[in-house]
Amino acid sequence: MPWFEDTKIGSRLELGSHVFTAEEIIGFARKYDPQYFHVDEEAAKAGPFGGLTASGWHTSATWMKLMIRARQGAKEPPDADGRVPPAGGPSPGFLEMKWPNPVRPGDTITYASEVVDKIDMKTRPEWGIVRSLNTGVNQRGEPVLSFIGQGLVQRRTPRGK
Numbered sequence: 001m002p003w004f005e006d007t008k009i010g011s012r013l014e015l016g017s018h019v020f021t022a023e024e025i026i027g028f029a030r031k032y033d034p035q036y037f038h039v040d041e042e043a044a045k046a047g048p049f050g051g052l053t054a055s056g057w058h059t060s061a062t063w064m065k066l067m068i069r070a071r072q073g074a075k076e077p078p079d080a081d082g083r084v085p086p087a088g089g090p091s092p093g094f095l096e097m098k099w100p101n102p103v104r105p106g107d108t109i110t111y112a113s114e115v116v117d118k119i120d121m122k123t124r125p126e127w128g129i130v131r132s133l134n135t136g137v138n139q140r141g142e143p144v145l146s147f148i149g150q151g152l153v154q155r156r157t158p159r160g161k
Helices: 022-032 056-073
Strands: 012-019 093-098 108-120 127-137 143-154
Touching: 012 056, 022 056, 056 108, 056 127, 056 143, 108 143
Parallel strands: none
Antiparallel strands: 012 108, 093 143, 108 127, 127 143
């Protein structure tokens, strides 16, 4: 991950794809979101989606797994002073999380992240907040996940110094 100062609005990171299986959908839902349309294929047919669907939390957790893998695979080179750029910091939370279309068994979801804003932190001059639009689309190009993620990113030089 680049330093806060080097992060460019509009930069996009392709995170990869994941195929959701019925077994995986049911297993995740039994553990974390045991609603009938996520855990019971027969009962789900009469449910709001007409069949088994993945939990939105499952699609979000898969985004997180692919985001971490992409960050670990994209090592930034040291700067002119030999300092290694930060790995990224904690998140103060998400904004506008949406699951506009269901994820069904056999769907391939492709995830991406695009920087949309940078915010100076008044209380922590050594950090900034980077906001990214994070998306997941299925093999038909339909959106299944959308949210604005926020992450603290270390500055190369603390603001005001």
